Amino acid sequence: MSGPATSHLATLAQGTLLAQEKAKVTNWPGYLGWTVGLLVLIGLVYWLMRQGWNWRRTLQSDLAALPAVPASAGPVILETSGRYHGTTTAGNWLDRVVAHGLGTRSRADLTLGEHGLLVLRPGDVDLWIPARNLTGARKDSGIAGKVVPAGLLVVTWTNEGTALDSGFRADHPDEHAAWVEAVNELATRTTKTKKTEEAAP
Incomplete structure (x- = not known):
C-alpha cells in the first residue's frame, strides 16, 4: 500500500x-x-x-540550672563576635546538650572578663560562665554534629560538676589562638587563687 x-x-x-x-x-x-x-x-x-x-x-532535665547572667564580665580581657554552635558533654562532640537553651545555634557576642565569659545571644538565651567554672579552651574542627574545616573555639567548663564543651566561631577565626591563650590563662589563674584561698587558715 x-x-x-x-x-x-x-x-x-x-x-x-x-x-x-x-x-x-x-x-x-x-x-x-x-x-x-x-x-x-x-x-x-x-x-x-x-x-x-x-x-x-x-x-538532660537533671542538668543544673545555668548561672545567672550578670550585668558585665568584669574588666575586659577580650571581645569578639561570631556564632555559637552548641554545647556537648566534655570530650564527646556528638552528645549535644539541648537543656536550658544550650542546643540552639545563634549569633553571639563574646566578652572574656576577669570574672568569666559572657555570651550574649540576640534572640536567644544568654550564657554566663564564671571564671571559677572555666577549665580551658582549645581550637577544634567540630562540635555537636557541626564540622568546620577552618576551626572552632571550644571552651571547656563545668556546671555543678558536669563537664561541658561549648563551641564558637569568631567572625575572624584568626582570633581563636588569642582566645585559647587568654581563657587558659584565666582558668589557671582562677584555679590557683581558689587553691590559695582554700589553703588559708
Missing part, C-alpha cells in the same frame, strides 16, 4: 502516539499522589527530629 492511504495511516499513527505521550505528561492524579506522599514523608522526618530533640531534653 502506498500513496495517500499510507500517508494518512502514518499521520493517524503519529497522532495516536502524540496523544499517548500527552496523556503520560498530564497524568495529574499520579503527580499529585507522589507530591502528597513526599510531603507526608518530609513531615514524618521533621516530627521524628522534634521527638528526638524533646527526648534528649527530657534525658
